[in-house]
Amino acid sequence: MKPVILWSDALIFLLVAALVLFFWRLRRDPQARERWRQVFASRLGMAAFTVIVAYVGVALLDSLHFRRALPPPEGVTTDEVFYDNQVTSVLDTLTAGMGERFERTYSAPFALRSFEKQTLKDEAGNTVRDFPPLRHAGASLDDPEDKWADVARRSAVALAWGLALAALLILPQWWLLRRSALPWGSSWWVQGVLACTAVWLVSISRHYHVLGTDLGGTDVLYQSLKGIRTGVLIGALSTLVMLPIAVTLGVSAGYFKGWVDDVVQYLYTTLSSIPGILLIAAAVLLFQVYIDLNPDAFPTGLEKADAKFIALCFILGVTSWSTLCRLIRAETLKISQLGYVQAAHAFGVSHGRILARHILPNTVHIILITFVLDFSALVLAEAVLSYIGVGVDPSMGSWGNMINGARSELSREPAIWWTLSGAFLFMFLLVLPANLFADLVRDAFDPRTRLGPEAA
Amino acid sequence: MFAYIVRRLLYAIPILIGVNLLTFVLFFVVNSPDDMAVSQLGAKYVTPEAIENWKAKNGYDKPLFYNDAAGGLDAVTETIFFAKSVRLFAFDFGRSESGRDISTDVRRRMGPSLAVALPTFIVGIGVNICVALMVVMFHATRLDRAAVIVFVALMSISYLFYIIGGQYLVAKTWRLVPISGFHADGQVWKFLLLPVLVGVVAGIGAGARWYRTLFLEEANQDYVRTARAKGCSELAVLFRHILPNALIPILTGVVVLVPMLFMGSLLIESFFGIPGLGSYMLDAINSQDFAIVRSMVFIGSILYIVGLILTDISYTWADPRVRLS
Numbered sequence: 001m002k003p004v005i006l007w008s009d010a011l012i013f014l015l016v017a018a019l020v021l022f023f024w025r026l027r028r029d030p031q032a033r034e035r036w037r038q039v040f041a042s043r044l045g046m047a048a049f050t051v052i053v054a055y056v057g058v059a060l061l062d063s064l065h066f067r068r069a070l071p072p073p074e075g076v077t078t079d080e081v082f083y084d085n086q087v088t089s090v091l092d093t094l095t096a097g098m099g100e101r102f103e104r105t106y107s108a109p110f111a112l113r114s115f116e117k118q119t120l121k122d123e124a125g126n127t128v129r130d131f132p133p134l135r136h137a138g139a140s141l142d143d144p145e146d147k148w149a150d151v152a153r154r155s156a157v158a159l160a161w162g163l164a165l166a167a168l169l170i171l172p173q174w175w176l177l178r179r180s181a182l183p184w185g186s187s188w189w190v191q192g193v194l195a196c197t198a199v200w201l202v203s204i205s206r207h208y209h210v211l212g213t214d215l216g217g218t219d220v221l222y223q224s225l226k227g228i229r230t231g232v233l234i235g236a237l238s239t240l241v242m243l244p245i246a247v248t249l250g251v252s253a254g255y256f257k258g259w260v261d262d263v264v265q266y267l268y269t270t271l272s273s274i275p276g277i278l279l280i281a282a283a284v285l286l287f288q289v290y291i292d293l294n295p296d297a298f299p300t301g302l303e304k305a306d307a308k309f310i311a312l313c314f315i316l317g318v319t320s321w322s323t324l325c326r327l328i329r330a331e332t333l334k335i336s337q338l339g340y341v342q343a344a345h346a347f348g349v350s351h352g353r354i355l356a357r358h359i360l361p362n363t364v365h366i367i368l369i370t371f372v373l374d375f376s377a378l379v380l381a382e383a384v385l386s387y388i389g390v391g392v393d394p395s396m397g398s399w400g401n402m403i404n405g406a407r408s409e410l411s412r413e414p415a416i417w418w419t420l421s422g423a424f425l426f427m428f429l430l431v432l433p434a435n436l437f438a439d440l441v442r443d444a445f446d447p448r449t450r451l452g453p454e455a456a
Numbered sequence: 457m458f459a460y461i462v463r464r465l466l467y468a469i470p471i472l473i474g475v476n477l478l479t480f481v482l483f484f485v486v487n488s489p490d491d492m493a494v495s496q497l498g499a500k501y502v503t504p505e506a507i508e509n510w511k512a513k514n515g516y517d518k519p520l521f522y523n524d525a526a527g528g529l530d531a532v533t534e535t536i537f538f539a540k541s542v543r544l545f546a547f548d549f550g551r552s553e554s555g556r557d558i559s560t561d562v563r564r565r566m567g568p569s570l571a572v573a574l575p576t577f578i579v580g581i582g583v584n585i586c587v588a589l590m591v592v593m594f595h596a597t598r599l600d601r602a603a604v605i606v607f608v609a610l611m612s613i614s615y616l617f618y619i620i621g622g623q624y625l626v627a628k629t630w631r632l633v634p635i636s637g638f639h640a641d642g643q644v645w646k647f648l649l650l651p652v653l654v655g656v657v658a659g660i661g662a663g664a665r666w667y668r669t670l671f672l673e674e675a676n677q678d679y680v681r682t683a684r685a686k687g688c689s690e691l692a693v694l695f696r697h698i699l700p701n702a703l704i705p706i707l708t709g710v711v712v713l714v715p716m717l718f719m720g721s722l723l724i725e726s727f728f729g730i731p732g733l734g735s736y737m738l739d740a741i742n743s744q745d746f747a748i749v750r751s752m753v754f755i756g757s758i759l760y761i762v763g764l765i766l767t768d769i770s771y772t773w774a775d776p777r778v779r780l781s
Contacts, residue, residue, distance in 0.1 A: 044605075270474035275756035277722060281741045282482055282749055289491050376612065383614050384723065389742055403616055410624045411635070424617045431612040439608060 002083050004065040006306045008233055008313075012063050015236055016056070032364075038444040043186040045440040048433035050190040055430050058225065059232035062091040087302055091229075095222060098205050101136040103217035106409075109418050110208050112138045112147060137208050151208065158203040162196030169195055212418035215405065224422040226397030231430055234313055234382045234392070235375040241317025242374075243367060246324035251359055253325075254332025255351070264329065268322035276319055277388070283315040284390040305393035312385075312392060316378060324370045328363050335362050365445035372438035376431045383427065399423040457772070461765060468761045472545070475757045480541045483746050489516035489536070492746065514553060515539055540750070549751040554743070558751050561736065568638055569720030569732030571648060576655035576724075577717055580663060581710060583656055588667035593694060595672065604668070610661025618658040619727045626650055636729035651728045655721065667706065674702045704774045711770045715759035719752075 026032045039045045067083040092099055106115035113131035120130050141150055170188045177184050201221060204210055211220035253264035271279075291297075291304060298304035335341060336359065344354050385391035386400025387407070394401055406419035493507040493516075511517040518536050543550065549558035591603045627635040633650045674680065675698055683697045720734035729735075733752070740748035771778045 266470065266474065270471050270478065270757075273471060273757035273760040274475055274478070274753055275719065275760075278737065278741075278749055278753050278756065282479070282746070282753075285741070285744055286482060293491060293494070380612075380614050383616055387616060388722065388738060403614075403620075407616070407620055410620060411628060415624070415628075420617075420620060424614060427614055428612055431614075432609055435608045435612050436605070439604075 001069055002067045004067055004087050006063075006065060006302070007310055008237070008306055009063040009065060011237055011240070011310070012059065012233055015240055016060065035365075035444045037182070039437075039440045040182050042440060043183045044436055046183050046187045047190045048437040048440075050187045051194070051429065051433040052437060054191075054194050055228055056232055058091060059229040061094065062089045062226065062229040063233075064090040066090075091225065095202055095225065096206055098202070098219050099222040099226070101209075101219060103134050103136065103209070103213045104132070105213070105215060105217055106416055107134055107137070107209060107213045107217075109210060109212040110137075110147070110151065111212065112141070112144050115416070134209070140207060151204065154204055154207065155200060158200040159196060161203070162199035163192075165199055166192040166195040211422045212416075214402070214419050215409075220402075220419050220422045223397050223402055223419075224399070224426040227399040227402065227423065227426060228430070230309070230392055230396060230398040231379045231382060231427065233309070234316070235378040235434075237310070237313035238316035238320070238378050239371050239374050241314050242321045242324065243371070245318070246321035246370075247328060247360075247363070247367065249321070250325040250328030251332050251355060251363065254329040255336055255355060255359060257333075261329075264325065268325050271319065272322040279319050280315055280385065281388060281390045283319070284312060284385075287311045287315075301395055305396045308393045309396060312390075316381070320374070324366070327366050327370070331363050331366055332359055335359055369438070369442045369445060372434065372441050376434040376438065379427065379431050379434070383423075399427045457769075461769070464765045464768070468758075468765075471761060472754075472757060475754065476541050476544060479750050479753050480537060483750055484536055484540070492516070515550075540747075544751065544754045549754075550747060552740070552747045553745045558748060561748075562733065562751070562755070565720075565731055565733045565736050566718055567732075568730050569725065569734060570717060571644065572651050572655070572724060572728075572730055572732065573717040573720055575648065575652045576659075576721075577710075577713070579652060580656045580659045581706075584660060584663035584667050585706070587660060587664040588671055589694060589699070591664070591668050592671045592675065592698070593690065595675070604665065607661045607665040607668075611665070613658075613661075615658055615723055618654050619723060622650060622654040622657070623727065626653070636727065638728075638730045647728070647730070651724045651730065655724055666709075667702075670702045670705050671698055673705075674698045677701075707770050707774045708767055711767045712760075712763040714766060715763045716756075718759060719756055 026036075040049070065087050066089075067085070067087055070082045070084055072082070104114060104118075107113070108115060111134065113133050116131070117129045118132045119127055120132055122128050138144065138147060138150070141147060169191055173184065173188065201210060205219065205221055209219050209221070211224065214220055214223065249264045249267070253261045287308065291308065298307055341354060341358050344358060349357075382391055382398060383400035383403055386398060387404050391400045391404075392398045400423075402419055402423040406416065406423075409416035410420065489511050490507055493510040494502050497506055497510055508517065516536060518539065540550070547559070549562070552558055552561075591600055594600050594603075623635055626632050627650060633646050636647075638644070638647050679701075680693060680697055683693050688696070718733065719737075720730075720732040722734040722738050724730070725732045725734035726738045736748065737752050739745075740752070
């Protein structure tokens, strides 16, 4: 096994580490702790947070890439180890080869036969048009009639294992947190349901395609799982790019006023007056041209897709800082009029120290609210951008690419609904908890923030 | 008032220059005319002559900012910057890379865009306000809390889902309206019905939630308590006191969007085959026609600035306490 570290892998782990550190430091601040307690005191907040953590966990597992060591070629004895060209992730391993069981083309969820008729030879040697059996679905069945009985039997076994896993997961937490005043119970419920579902999906999908297969015969459930990483990363990395720009410019505009303020205001008015989607499209197209003209810089397809993805996050971040910048500027203007900042000035404290000690800590709630709010907006935006053709690389699994590939298939008879359902369902299950959590964070930290319909 | 508007218009000039410079840098400096020629011609047919021919045909065979070869004023005017960017200020959009006149296209496509966007906008506001009022009537009950969660759930659904689901259900399964298309004759409403419906439904989550917070903010004011103390019924409080006062923030919040209606909606138009400006932009992006994208960026930023000015004017109109100076 040989680890492969993509740029986006490194960035996402850095980001998670930074977030953990941030919350660790925040523990010392009694006011912030009180507010977080308020967020987590609601059952809804606890449940939503658990789902988000699960998604982030899957994204992190999918960001641990490696290349498998191949068995040495027959008859050759050498110490050199050869590695697979295919880069796999820990998630691929955990899903037990879900992504390697290809069919020829579309097949419905739990189907045993392909969606399209094909010319086949029957036992007597006559050619007939019929639905060919799938390669991997229901291979252990002797009689197709037994399918649902088989599914039920396997589900029961999977459920038992799922409950065992859930118990393993929850009992230590219960032991540690049984005296806590927070409603951990709702988190444990969600964890239990998620654990059971995960075990069920993995074990059933060894024998059936739970969400069917797509045009290329890939398992739709596997693709939806791969979309998690793209969705989480795009939401997180874009915000990471945006934060330093927005905070630096917003704070300096509000604090120094004068010409600095004029320049920053001019910058964000100019930027926000350009229709966002056009700016993003133009920048992405330009990067595409750059890749096409410099093929040497990105030797493998994976690296090219990764570079395109990071560029997309970068572009999304650079084009979306104006809202946060405006909010931070207004807040800084307000804070710098307050008595304690004036007092600091009178004592001769330097600008840098005032900014670091008095201004920045008081804008953290705005940054936090924007971070959670933007996250869900960006996940939704990814799908739209992929539809427009300026999203992530088609070789990279994403919900947007899935929707884009299957959007006209509903007009078939019978309709192919499973690809779209898989993508929309996984997206919804991430965005809904994120939005609910964002609401709670906003209520706890700043009940007076009000955003217009276009911002929401 | 008049002086204020003139000042705002003057203030818009540096912003438009900034927009122009930014797009120019994006389109010509980062991506040189040679790169454009290569991507337009396709890598197969690239020879130095072919590139030069393409540049000459499309007017890119000039220096970027300053032309040494030409004397006098021509040194500035005979450049790509002048030819492609400064002319936008005179609303001279030139021709697209495929040779069509952009101004004509834009004028022709504005109508269909508005035909979808305007009804969506007006019906959407009406529906959102009604839904929000209903929820506010039941404020601080289980119904209210459930409604907020439903709003958030509606917000969390991808816009693409609303479009694809609407087409599948209304057009394909129920066969009530055509799936897509556009006809500028008496039957036009048939084609508009579904896009407008989808647009309105997709906006309910975010919209109604926003209006609800606005109404609740007004509901906490002293005059509402006074009205209740006088013995006004809840309905009278809602419609005679809260609604008119909440209209001020609603009005100022939505006015900025009015000019943008001309731009149409990228997704709705492309899914429903409406020949408006939204699908025009999408086609331009897909065919990498930078001349059209540049023009649309310029038009979009003008409309945005107009929207900001209209917002300020609507403040004074809706709230007599505000005076512009």
